[in-house]
Amino acid sequence: xxxxxxxxxxxxxxxxxxxxxxxxxxxxxxxxxxxxxxxxxxxxxxxxxxxxxxxxxxxxxxxxxxxxxxxxxxxxxxxxxxxxxxxxxxxxxxxxxxxxxxxxxxxxxxxxxxxxxxxxxxxxxxxxxxxxxxxxxxxxxxxxxxxxxxxxxxxxxxxxxxxxxxxxxxxxxxxxxxxxxxxxxxxxxxxxxxxxxxxxxxxxxxxxxxxxxxxxxxxxxxxxxxxxxxxxxxxxxxxxxxxxxxxxxxxxxxxxxxxx
Amino acid sequence: xxxxxxxxxxxxxxxxxxxxxxxxxxxxxxxxxxxxxxxxxxxxxxxxxxxxxxxxxxxxxxxxxxxxxxxxxxxxxxxxxxxxxxxxxxxxxxxxxxxxxxxxxxxxxxxxxxxxxxxxxxxxxxxxxxxxxxxxxxxxxxxxxxxxxxxxxxxxxxxxxxxxxxxxxxxxxxxxxxxxxxxxxxxxxxxxxxxxxxxxxxxxxxxxxxxxxxxxxxxxxxxxxxxxxxxxxxxxxxxxxxxxxxxxxxxxxxxxxxxxxxxxxxxxxxxxxxxxxxxxxxxxxxxxxxxxxxxxxxxxxxxxxxxxxxxxxxxxxxxxxxxxxxxxxxxxxxxxxxxxxxxxxxxxxxxxxxxxxxxxxxxxxxxxxxxxxxxxxxxxxxxxxxxxxxxxxxxxxxxxxxxxxxxxxxxxxxxxxxxxxxxxxxxxxxxxxxxxxxxxxxxxxxxxxxxxxxxxxxxxxxxxxxxxxxxxxxxxxxxxxxxxxxxxxxxxxxxxxxxxxxxxxxxxxxxxxxxxxxxxxxxxxxxxxxxxxxxxxxxxxxxxxxxxxxxxxxxxxxxxxxxxxxxxxxxxxxxxxxxxxxxxxxxxxxxxxxx
Numbered sequence: 001x002x003x004x005x006x007x008x009x010x011x012x013x014x015x016x017x018x019x020x021x022x023x024x025x026x027x028x029x030x031x032x033x034x035x036x037x038x039x040x041x042x043x044x045x046x047x048x049x050x051x052x053x054x055x056x057x058x059x060x061x062x063x064x065x066x067x068x069x070x071x072x073x074x075x076x077x078x079x080x081x082x083x084x085x086x087x088x089x090x091x092x093x094x095x096x097x098x099x100x101x102x103x104x105x106x107x108x109x110x111x112x113x114x115x116x117x118x119x120x121x122x123x124x125x126x127x128x129x130x131x132x133x134x135x136x137x138x139x140x141x142x143x144x145x146x147x148x149x150x151x152x153x154x155x156x157x158x159x160x161x162x163x164x165x166x167x168x169x170x171x172x173x174x175x176x177x178x179x180x181x182x183x184x185x186x187x188x189x190x191x192x193x194x195x196x197x198x199x200x201x202x203x204x205x206x207x208x209x210x211x212x213x214x215x216x217x218x219x220x221x222x223x224x225x226x227x228x229x230x231x232x233x234x235x236x237x238x239x240x241x242x243x244x245x246x247x248x249x250x251x252x253x254x255x256x257x258x259x260x
Numbered sequence: 261x262x263x264x265x266x267x268x269x270x271x272x273x274x275x276x277x278x279x280x281x282x283x284x285x286x287x288x289x290x291x292x293x294x295x296x297x298x299x300x301x302x303x304x305x306x307x308x309x310x311x312x313x314x315x316x317x318x319x320x321x322x323x324x325x326x327x328x329x330x331x332x333x334x335x336x337x338x339x340x341x342x343x344x345x346x347x348x349x350x351x352x353x354x355x356x357x358x359x360x361x362x363x364x365x366x367x368x369x370x371x372x373x374x375x376x377x378x379x380x381x382x383x384x385x386x387x388x389x390x391x392x393x394x395x396x397x398x399x400x401x402x403x404x405x406x407x408x409x410x411x412x413x414x415x416x417x418x419x420x421x422x423x424x425x426x427x428x429x430x431x432x433x434x435x436x437x438x439x440x441x442x443x444x445x446x447x448x449x450x451x452x453x454x455x456x457x458x459x460x461x462x463x464x465x466x467x468x469x470x471x472x473x474x475x476x477x478x479x480x481x482x483x484x485x486x487x488x489x490x491x492x493x494x495x496x497x498x499x500x501x502x503x504x505x506x507x508x509x510x511x512x513x514x515x516x517x518x519x520x521x522x523x524x525x526x527x528x529x530x531x532x533x534x535x536x537x538x539x540x541x542x543x544x545x546x547x548x549x550x551x552x553x554x555x556x557x558x559x560x561x562x563x564x565x566x567x568x569x570x571x572x573x574x575x576x577x578x579x580x581x582x583x584x585x586x587x588x589x590x591x592x593x594x595x596x597x598x599x600x601x602x603x604x605x606x607x608x609x610x611x612x613x614x615x616x617x618x619x620x621x622x623x624x625x626x627x628x629x630x631x632x633x634x635x636x637x638x639x640x641x642x643x644x645x646x647x648x649x650x651x652x653x654x655x656x657x658x659x660x661x662x663x664x665x666x667x668x669x670x671x672x673x674x675x676x677x678x679x680x681x682x683x684x685x686x687x688x689x690x691x692x693x694x695x696x697x698x699x700x701x702x703x704x705x706x707x708x709x710x711x712x713x714x715x716x717x718x719x720x721x722x723x724x725x726x727x728x729x730x731x732x733x734x735x736x737x738x739x740x741x742x743x744x745x746x747x748x749x750x751x752x753x754x755x756x757x758x759x760x761x762x763x764x765x766x767x768x769x770x771x772x773x774x775x776x777x778x779x780x781x782x783x784x785x786x787x788x789x790x791x792x793x794x795x796x797x798x799x800x801x802x803x804x805x806x807x808x809x810x811x812x813x814x815x816x817x818x819x820x821x822x823x824x825x826x827x828x829x830x831x832x833x834x835x836x837x838x839x840x841x842x843x844x845x846x847x848x849x850x851x852x853x854x855x
Contacts, residue, residue: 029761046503046572046603058715062767063759067303069470072506072599074398075307091602112441113764119304123418131406133365147359151374157367164367164399168306193406200365 019043019094021052023064024104026111034111036102037061043094049103050078050089053115066115073233076169079106080115086171086231107174108183122170125186129194129212134205156201163196163241165234172228172238178221185221186212188228188238195241198248206248214249222246261694262446263687266298266415267679268672269435269450271422271477273301274308275397275661276643276668277456278404283672284454285411288680295679298448300417300437302472302769305405309458309470310664313397314509314595316389317361317661319354321378327351329385332839334659337383337551338623338652339796339808340841341490341816341834346630346649348838350659350666357665358390366403367392369592379592380514381658383551383846385544387514389658394509394595397661420446421769422476423701425453426685426693427484431637433685436697440769443762445701447694451682452638452675455481456668459622459644461494462773463781464729465722467619468500468507477645479776481626486634487818488780489647489832490624492787493797495655496731498555500618501604502574508596508615510657512579512608513548515592516540519555520578520612521562522569527577531558533847540583550846553654553797556617560731571604571614578612617731621660623651623797624787627818632671638678642671649816649835653796704771710756714771717748717755721774721781729788732799742785746826749778782827783819790829791817810841 018040026034041055053066068078071090078089081104083097094101109117140148172188173179179187186194194213198206213219222242229239268284270277281299288295301308320330330351335342362368362376369377369391381389392399408414420437423445427433434449457477461469482488498519499508513519518539521527526547529536533550537543548555559577562568568575581589586609590597593608600606600613625647632640632648642648643664650663721744728741752775759767793809794800815831822828844850 027761027763029763057766057770062715063761065764065766067307069303069307069472070309070312071471071504072312073602074395074595075303075309075311075470077303077307113761116764118441123304126406127409130409132410133363133407142360142363144356144360147356149359149362149368149376152370153374154370154372156374157370161367164402165395167311167398168304168402197365202365 016042016044019101021101021103025114028113045095047094048090049082049092049094052094053089065113074167076167079169079171080104081107081174086174088169088233091233106170108180119170121183122173125190126193128186129190130205130209131193131197133197133200133203134208135202136204150202152201160196160199162236163192163199166192166236167234169233171231171233175227175231177225178223182221184217186218188242191219191245192236192238192241195245210249210252213245214252219245219249262444263449263690264446265449265684267295267450268452268454268675269298269300269448270454270456271300271435272456272458273299273305274456274458274643275310275401275404276664277301278305278408279665279668280454280456280642280672281414282408282411283669284676285413287673287676291680293680294413295676297414298417299414300420300422302419302421304418306402308401309473310397310401312470312507313661314394314507315381315511315514316379316391316396316658317358318381318384318389318658319358319662320351321355321388325386325388330388333384334656335839336844337656338654339844340814340836341652341795343630343649343835344838345835349630350650350663353666354662357662357669361400361403361665364403364407367399369393379511380542380544380549382510382513382549383545383656389514391511394511394593400661421772422480423697424693425480425484425639426690427636428685428689432639434690436694440764443765445694445698447690449684449687449690451679451684452640454671454675455626455641455645456643457645460777460780461619461622463722463725463777463784464619465726466505468497468505474773474777475780476773476776478626479779481634481639481641482779482783482821484636485821486636487627487820488624488783489627489816489818490787491780491784491819492791492817493623493653494619494729494784495552495621495623495797496556496617497620498552498559498617499579499615501599502571502576502614502616504603505618506599506603508579508613512581512593512596514542516542516584517548517579517581519548520580521567523567527562527567528555528558531561532849535848545846545850551654551656554846556731557799559617569614574616576614576616579615580612581608582610621655623653623655631674632667633674638682640671640675642667653798705757705760705768707760708756710758711754712751714755714774717751718774720744721748721777725781729785732801733788734800735802738785738789742782742789745778745782745785749782752778779821786819786827786829787817814841
């Protein structure tokens, strides 16, 4: 291996500069009004928005509240609006922004404080679609004394794998105009999760889930804006899942009609 | 103060906590009973750090493999500080737990015939690690969380920070928790409590861990007199990204990735792991598939010898995957590609990935017996927060994801059995302990200006742990770290929280986490200083202490909390009933060994 092939200077503390960010504050103990607070902070090429928030918290203003945990785009905690677009703070880099950066809590969710939103409705929607394997009469029930897996080929896995990669960050709900208008809409992540299990060769629960999916607040509330898939940080493509779900729901309705 | 009654309270919503909750619910059902289970977590369960585990979960799977071999790998990997009865139970229950996960829908990677695929992992004699691409922990956590939704008897308390256990006459009677969204305290009366609160990697500056991995549960049990065991053993994962410490899975090497120094030389052959294995033909227990302690130590040696490269400010070596080819890399290691591209702008398909060791895992923890019970009746612990004794002085990669299933289930079942035979304690006992916690919070948030800055204390803690308790340690360095922790603990009493809001006060949580961290950091430093030998992840440079000393130190360290006074250390015998201590050997040197 020649040394030319080795990157040595991508993380550069030499390029440190100052950036200005504005954060929308909401401190309900003090006031029901929101306000913008301005911060100047040192950044380099590797500074993520989460790094910036942590810098503010530790060095500038310990009262700023926000969620975070893994800082590697897998736990789904740190979603915020960046200049009006839902983003994960840990996967957003300040080097990609010219000029002012405006940070707000995720849209369409009730704000609890500062950048922290109430995710309860999101959790309720996930639970509503029965997001677990349903196989009420398995050929071979699980027996811990003689444990046996289902068979599933790589092709069968491939059918749902992408839809199993959702990290529950909620960015797609902030991107979804329908969820903004009607919080009862199950929304992109929950519908995708239902679709993930419906497509799983081991599952027999589609019928049970269809009642929930095939109502007004289910798949039919989606108007196929597709912004959910654009903002998804894990390329899950919820818009595809929801619209494949519509086909399934329509089939389910037709079959029910014929069975009349 | 709100009070609620539950049969079982589980603290922590990661893999071990969720598995315990489901295990308890199933156990009660099998007894024809219904028990009410509370699952508390300071974050939504799917945010728990299990989510970041990448490589896989080990269990004897192929016909050529054996329980004996998995046992021997684990015991030798742990440098004979493993509780052997526990390891024996573990290897015999590993496979059924992974199958159970499969039956719950976990998307394990598959072979063409539809069977579950296994991959190689470090320190394991053969391929026995189940995986779901390189997001195994993520898929396991989401599968467990989603499956838990089937059980109405499990009531979740998301974003509740548990402040303390309530203990009366040697038995646990409940917990006191802070609802983060409102700042209100809730008392949960319980007949049994399971701690599943994760490790303490955030004691160190440079680590692979999530921000939440602050050792809160360990501190809680410790302050009530439960021993923290083997806390000096902290695992450095050999491959973290420079700058952030973000984890680059061992599966990269399991799939055939190689490690190079700045001269492009596979340096591991110089550290008892050779001879060099041919490119693209990884061999178990050779070279890159040695155990983590040895690989991290080899990095340090290369660094001392000036053979590491530079990436920004970091000394690094290189993980080269290119020979695996784009298609294979993207199929098996897609998350690694995403991480390396996003965080250091390196595409593993095209370039070697600069990496360096980072603190990854806490081998020690809350001492439990082989049934996961602590010295407090009715208090159980499982997963990384616990020391059930599986990992000894060095954990093998892919044993911990299986551990949280095997022992999470066991802890849940034990708690359920205990709850079935126990009555609730008098609720006034719980109220009194709740009042004490309320008073403590009021003191922390009394609105006076802080004489000590929590940020300064935190930075001093993580710096001292890194400099004194790193990959190689010296008497002087460890003594300095221990003194530092004792000073910081005293200084913490003068910390006040600047933010006086009750709603989502994350500064208060940071302070509470720091206080936990300082207590257990003292235990870790004390164990390290007193262990005057080198074993597994605890390597000393001091003369006469550079080798393992079974005569004096084939013992677990146990550290006991003494309030504001210095913590105390005792030694405990190790269960070596099946396998007498022998030399750990890898590469050709290990060819003839029993495993």
